[in-house]
Amino acid sequence: MNNNNENIYEIIEKEEIYKLKEIKSILEEEEKEKIIKFAIQKKVSKEIIELLISKGININLKDEKERNLLHISIINKSQIEIIEYFISKGISINSKDKKTKTPFHYACQYNSLEVIKYLVEKGIDINSKTIHNETALHFACKNNSSLEVIQYLIEKGIDINAKTKSNETILHFACKKNSSLEVIKYLIEKEIDINAKTIHNETILHFACKKNSLEVIKYLIEKGVDINSKTNFNQTILHLACHKNSLEVIKYLIEKGVDIDSKTKENKTILHLACQKNSLEVIKYLIEKGVYINSKTNFNETVLHYACQKNSVEVIKYLIEKDVDINAKTNENKTILHLACQNNSSLEVIKYLIEKGVDINAKTNFNETVLHYACKNNSLEVIKYLVEKGININEKSYTNQTPLHYACQNNSSLEVIKYLVEKGIDINSKTIDQETILHYICENNSSLEVIKYLVEKGVDINAKTNQNQTILHFACKYITSLEVIQYLIEKGIDINAKTNQNQTVLHFACQNQNNSSLEIIQYLIEKGVDINAKTNQNETALHFACQYITSLKIIEYLIEKGVDINAKTNKNQIALHLACQNQNNSSLEIIKYLISKGVDINAKTNQNETVLHYASLHLACQYKPELEVIEYLIEKGIDINAKTNQNETALHFACLYKTKIEVIQYLIEKGINIHARTKRNQTALHFACLYNISFDVIKYLIEKGMDVNAKTTRNETVLHFTCQYSTSLEVIQYLISKGANINAKTNSNETTLHSACQHNLSFEIIQYLVEQGISVNSKTYQNETALHIAFHHNPSIEVIEYLIEKGVDINSKANQNYTLLHIACKNHSSIEVIEYLIEKGIDINEKSKQDQTALHIACENNNPIEVIRLLIDEGIDINAKTSWNENALHIACQYNNSSFEVIKYLIEKGMNINEKTSRNETILHLICQYNPSLEVIKYLIEKGIDINSKTIENQTVLHIVCQKNSPLEIIKYLVENGIDINAKTNYDQTALHIACQYNSSLEVIKYLVEKGMDINEKTNQNESIFHFVCQYNPSIETIQYLIEKGIDINEKTTQNQTALTYCLPV
Template identity: 20%
Template sequence: MDIVRLLVEIYAVDIAENDSSGECALFHVARGYHWWHVHQALPYLLDMGADISMRNEKGQTPLHMALQGGRRVPSPYNWDAAKMLVQRGADVNAVDNKGQSCLSYARHDADMIKFLIEHGAVVVVDSIFAAIDSRNAEVLRALLSGDLDPNTRRDKLPLETDDGSQNKTIEPHEEYPLYHAASKLWPHYSPSEKSYQDATKAMEIVQVLLDHGADPFAKFLKVVIPVERKSDFSAAINSSAQVPEGYVECTLLHEVLLNGYIADTFLEFPGLDVHHRDAKGRTLLHMVCESTRGPDHILGSHAKAANLLEEHVHSFQRLLSLGADLTAQDNFGHNVLHYMLVGEKEIEPIVRAKFFAYTLQNAPKLLNQGNCHGETPLHYAMIRAVERHEVGEAQMLLDAGADPMIISKRGDTMLHKLGKGIAVAGLRTFFKALAECGIDINARNNRGETALFSFYDHSKTLEDSWILEEVHRPTGQHVKPLLEKLGGDFFVRDNKGRGLLHAAARGDVERFQELLEMGLDPMMEDDAQQTAIDVAAACGNRDILELFEKKK
């Protein structure tokens, strides 16, 4: 300290001189690395006229520095520095260039939060998000003890975090504190002591927000992918307000369930409205079935002592116990069975069978119930079979009495849905069994297409398909003989005059070539005077075009 006095009083060193970061000596002592920095140098510099409101290139004041403390280096005296700066007149409501307040910087210490509020700090939403990020329920309670509405949303970007929890499809100004808190409750496949602790803290944060009036059914906008924008059912989406192009209205808890976040705190919250529907008419039960985690999440499984649970209650069962309607349909006519058969969820067959059995025992009418397109759960099971190269769910539904003869309003039979995947041996066998049950392989849908179009109008076989088990490995070499045996018409044309070669021109050259060998004409024009070669050229399918270049 004597050296500091010598430099200032004898050698007239400018105490306001900045370093390369735009910080003078006051910033460095405010961090509180050493006792003498705070209790000797800090008051001395202030007495000598150091500007307590000075800012560095990031817009931070010395008070920000003190509250930030030693994020990288231990800083045992930073709280003392912060209190001294406040008592000497520092602006407790100063914000940095990112809009982060002093309360946000103090998010790790409830006592400091209270101290700042007592000295005039105004609670703003950025400090709420900061407390959530720090998983500090005590700080959050202190912040919410004032008049700030827990449903307030931010209008500026939060401090960058490295936990990867920021949801990129939800813009910062649309995100509610409650959703931000819930998004930190992602289940760990290999839980550790830290993950157990983090989950417990995050659930307490959610509970604090709910206790202070956070709305689990608050609505917000989410960016959607282009495919979703072209929905055929926009009239069935009942948004609460005008939704801009490229967005969809979401309901907070529905989105939490959809994303597979641990929602135990919500499902145990007194008075939860289990019948609440989002803009698409989906109930909470629909959402746990559609969830990436599926309906089999066990309440309490996030806890370290999960193996000691006396009873395993799934989220599906919990909602039913609260009065959820098992037979509810959304605005598009989907029921819970439809929702169990969509998405990337991983559920053990025995567990899925359990949910199917319960649903069909208590609501048997759902088995053959169609959505607005007339597609039953079995249609969805066929689509899932193609995506996952296995027919387990479809077989479960058939065993339960699902009607394979039902045709959708688009005219699609079960063979139309399954046809895309019959390059896979297991699906091919299932396709054969369905055809032998009486489904017409040459039945046309509303576009005039038969099930053969589904197979030939398909993308190229994946080059890395060799890594799959043989039964799941796509190969078209056994398909043509099967389709011939089943009486498939290879010279069929759809409502626009397109033949199978037109369909195959977008896919594998092998499938295209086998059709040529059967005598199909590549120069046959459709109603738009386009040949299969024209289609291949428009798609840039060089493999098929080279067949004709070689002939020249």
């Protein structure tokens, strides 16, 4: 570029104007963008910027985020004269980037009052919004701008009540970003709604508690913000304060009356969160205040489970002293000892738990012992202690992994592995995939020292997985050291072994992207591995190398050694296809080399989709959109207009993958058919609009004569695609100015307004389309108005109010008879939105085709209790039933995340707890089936629910909890409260049959037997529980126990099968 061969960046940085003047032009487009950005970042003088523009840098240049030079200069806090210069050169002050941020948003983001004032004086749109509906004031508050900036914006008339798509006000942003109390006070004095909630039901106080600012929290509470408000996840401000671990804030909130017993949707108490944060001081305070210490989450985790993940012996001791249940198990049957070992707790913690009586041999649902977890964490000290305490060293998980597998899988030290081997662990044990510990070692790139030790100890070097992979296959793919490969081959491993896919070790080595892969490949070929061996898919080593490897040297070596360069896979792909697909920096080198070696450029795939050179061009546009790759392929004679089997050209691909405009211009200049259509009748312009490519590309394609009203086979125009996926009003206005039909409808009768309401929900786009005369009540063939569609995507209140004000029929029904209220409740709309719909007169008791009211939908979709209360307070029929005879209480109990609070509230409102569905299920059946919480079960039984009620299959709740593998404590509680232990289903199955069928623990089976259940009871197929155990849960411990209890092991079913039949391999 420079005759004196001097670096232009140095010239710019030093502002050597005379040297810059000597440069004739800056040729490369990519370099132009880098240079002008560099100049702006270095805050050079206006004169330097002017000189660079005069050297051929496009004043309208945009980066990958569609930020122009005005955006970039404001981001870099350029002098005001630079900003004035870019505006004087025609860059619009209201120009928008990809996220529709204007220069004004950036000025507020970077707290530049001088620039803000200048832009306002120039007439910038002060209330312009981003794709997320953020105004410049949101940005000012989000980035801790000074009070002076915020005051100025408000004085100039910016909308202080504007909300983002997430329903966040500027006050949410100020509290979220820990703005000064001074700013927050000023905003509240301006009468912003202090109780406004986000779509997640978060108040400003929730955000303040996340930031731990006691000063702000006190002020907000004094101003009347609701202290017991809950988020959609049922979090109170106290949950958030405990998560932040600030005792000072926690004390203040409790003194102010925040509910200390409130639980999140996962049933976490504040004590769970405090234990998660490991602060003994906070934990002690909460327990002193009366927080229930044995509460369990939805996953059956106690506070002790949480504490044992944090390795604090003081916290653990304190909780155990306070009588937290030390043997409680999670839903996965993990004890506190499992979690302590899983989280690498100290030996002191492990010893203490075992001394306190935690079962050392307890197993998870996956049959993992605490030794498995200790081996995963490479803790020799803990491993030794557990082995000394008598833990079974050869216990296997459900995937047949021993603790040694876990150790080898997690790169444990040789010291750990030696200890386990010396203690007698089975070194040739295999997983269900038939992988030995040596497979694991090679997969995890362990040292030669470890491999040698295991081989010397007698691990089978030729063992194969169920895919027929040897350890040499694993080593070639993962190991970085040639020494390991050499050692294994010297030890006699079969070098020509093939997998079930017919892959040799050379295929695996050609997937290894380590620096040593060339020398590994060379060594294997020298040792006689067949270089032209093919997989079941007919892939050679060259196919793998071109797809995965970054080194040209490997490709050259394989070809020099005689690999067939034109070999085809089952899809008729040759190596060149895969090289064009490889996203590494050396792919052009590889492509050039393959073509220079005579690769057949006329090869076709088995579907005749393309000739090879065409496929290469498409893949280049997809994976390597640099102009140089595409230029090279076209220079070599690639058919530029070849099409895929979907009739896509390279231009479609270029638009699909957001290729730079220079590539698109080059393809068109080289004669590509600009009007080509796919099988779905899509033009390249459809692709450009569908995938939100840059405005410059869209303008260029239209200038080149592309039809703005071209329709797909679904009758979609480019305007439908743009309204649905673009965030730019500018693009939409441009298309309409070029004659795009705003009233065009798709085959589904969707207008462009329907499309605009589907994804982006940009208020300014929706407003613009309506102002252009598009009907707000037009319906799709699913009977949906634009507002129905908007509600599926959580629209802002601003969009909803606007469309209703414009006359949309609020009681219009979509298919399934869903009203807007049904859809709002289904998609977790905020309480503000629900209130607005009710205020506007929506029929609150309207039913869907399945007879569901909005209350059913709200309970089904876990809406917060505030929404449930609102619907009931507004007169919704609380006892309405669906076509399956389910009331709202049935629905609430059926969905796992429904809160206990909702269930209690509905019962308090007078709902009948013994009401049954069409399948004769009570809410107790549903709770036990979908959300088996002991707390809820106790509550329902105390409320008088019929514990022995049966479904139409004659199942009691005991059958159901045994089927769902519920904890023993639930089963005990039901039995103690009088459930009929011997009740039978329609198939004559007792609860004991169900427990044995659904893998319940031996602990549960023993309890039921001890309670007098007949172990020889039979089903209507004459199956005993022994048949069930052998068929579904063949645990040696369970089988031994039943035999000791005298079960008849020779009993036969009606099909004449004994239990042994089930144990035999198929």
